[in-house]
Amino acid sequence: MRDTLRSYGALMGIGFRAAPWHATWQLLTGIVTAVSLPVAALGIKIIVDASLSDDLNGALYAALLLGGTCAAALASVFYYVHCLFTVRERAGAHATRELMDLVGGTHGLAHHENPDYLDQVQRIRQEQDQLSGMVNATAGIVRVGATLGVTAVLLVAIDPRLLFLPLLALPSLWLGKVRRDVRKRADEATSESERLRRHLFELGTAPEYGAELRVFGLTEVLGDRHRKVAAEVTARRSRADWQAAGLSVIDAVISALGYIGAIALVLMLAVRQEATPGDVVLVVGLAAQMSSTVGTAVGYGTHFLQVLTVGQRFTWLRRYAADERRALRALAAARDASAAGPPAVPGRLREGIELRDVHFGYTGGGQTREVLRGVSCLLPPGSVVALVGDNGAGKSTLVKLLCGFYRPGSGSVLVDGVELSAFDPAEWRDRCAGAFQDYARLEFTVRENVGVGDLPRIEDHAAVGAALERGGGSGVVADLPDGLGTRLGGRWPDGVELSGGQWQKLALARGLMRQAPLLCVFDEPTAALDAHTEHALFERFAAAARENRDIGGITVLVSHRFSTVSMADMIVVLDDGRVTETGTHRELMARGGTYAELYGLQSRGYR
Ligand SMILES: Nc1ncnc2c1ncn2[C@@H]1O[C@H](COP(=O)(O)OP(=O)(O)OP(=O)(O)O)[C@@H](O)[C@H]1O
Structure with missing residues (x-):
């Protein structure tokens, strides 16, 4: 539970740090929007009752209430949507930046061999969009809660037995969870086949494998395998879809029975003069709103749980990085505590x-x-x-x-x-300097691509030129349209793609940037x-x-x-x-x- 709360706090923290005012306003305007629907139904009830009892003033005040509520709802919906996009965008940028720091800032490479670590990072990378969604999920749940709360108060005021109508949200929420579990089980059962399907697709369409596939005549074999695996995945998932659809029907029947029951009850009360015609209109209006509110609750509840799962991975990663930093600090402290203090890296090597x-x-x-x-x-x-x-x-x-x-x-x-x-x-x-087997293809300008080998001298054209010369890359640059300023990488409109050997020469030059x-x-x-x-x-x-x-x-x-x-x-x-x-x-x-x-x-x- 503490872990769950911590994950929730971490994701809310990202949203509120990235866009504090927008996040606050999203929550507040969400409540205004949510409350406006039942309040509008209340306005209609008052107008009906006031009109039937010739109370012109009462009808006018109710009309004003209705108009004001609609205006407030409209304005708050616009601002809510604006805040939602702003929070998502800024929190997304914030989260991806932190993710890059957590993964790239970890000191050694040993964590890249840790299967748990790799698994978590791979999943977070796939689901990173969700990291920015906690404020939205919370705002959605708060909205649903506010609507249900006000609806419950209005219904209880007519007759406490009508409370069963908002309580019908509970079986709906439970059925929503069962539906989600059915789909999740199907996704998990097909995840390996799905990965294989994607891998086969990647193999069959990536240009770099084209020659090999043709030489070995593998295109058809891959296509057949892809079809077979895709059919397996689709069959398993559509079975789950049918089950989920069956649960939706049960959900709809329960909601419809609740709707009919609530209207029957209020009509009975009206016949017995225990409810006004306005009460009948109010219950019909609230019952109609209820099904969409419950649908929204199921949607936001599912979204909330998905975001929370990603949040748990994210806090795991934070903890992992924090443990690593703590271990490094302990090492540094041990070095500092030693009588001679931490040894400095020698200016020159004498013994090797x-x-x-x-x-x-x-x-x-x-x-x-x-x-x-x-x-x-x-x-x-x-x-x-x-x-x-x-x-x-x-x-x-x-x-x-x-x-x-x-x-x-x-x-x-x-x-x-x-x-x-x-x-x-x-x-x-x-x-240290040098170059490795798995060199990076940095799709920046040539100068930056090489210059990052010695960041303080990244702007130093002469140093970059000399490194290129030493790494055998001068010829590569000579053929490029803008020399050192040429943008690299085929996916950019002004980018130039290089051959494998040319990329490698730039990586070598990068490794030769550092002095001494x-x-x-x-x-x-x-x-x-x-x-x-x-x-x-x-x-x-x-x-x-x-x-x-x-x-x-x-x-x-x-x-x-x-x-x-x-x-x-x-x-x-x-x-x-x-x-x-x-x-x-x-x-x-x-x-x-x-x-x-x-x-x-x-x-x-x-x-
Ligand atoms: N990240 C890793 N996780 C687990 N095992 C690894 C990892 N990297 C290398 N190994 C294993 O360690 C052994 C030595 O690998 P290493 O890459 O050091 O060899 P190498 O001599 O450089 O090989 P090559 O000439 O093929 O590059 C190999 O058996 C390899 O499978």
């Missing part, structure tokens, strides 16, 4: 980076699978180190540990003898480039790294092309999470081990 018996595993499905099994090696200062090994040997994982994205399960990563985890993570990150990094990693960022271009680029990186020797910066290259890595000062061969060989190309060739064997195989393949 040492991996000492590093173990690391990914956790998923309640199990941890060890990927690095006791890795030990020293990356000397000022060196270019190449990491090689089969697919899945653990190269990328090692690179991420060096960047501080993950912490070893056991063992140490020491930077000049100091535990990497002892540094302020942001400070260490500022001294202590650690520069290139984790297969050249897979889309041909072997010669990769070789030339890596030679350039290595030359730049050697120029940077005075600060002891270490460059780590990961590649499957042995001809490319042969120029490194040190080659580390990883096999199934263990270092099996280290040395220069010459030393490893002389040893005649795995490296020599794979190098030989590859060079024969190229011949």
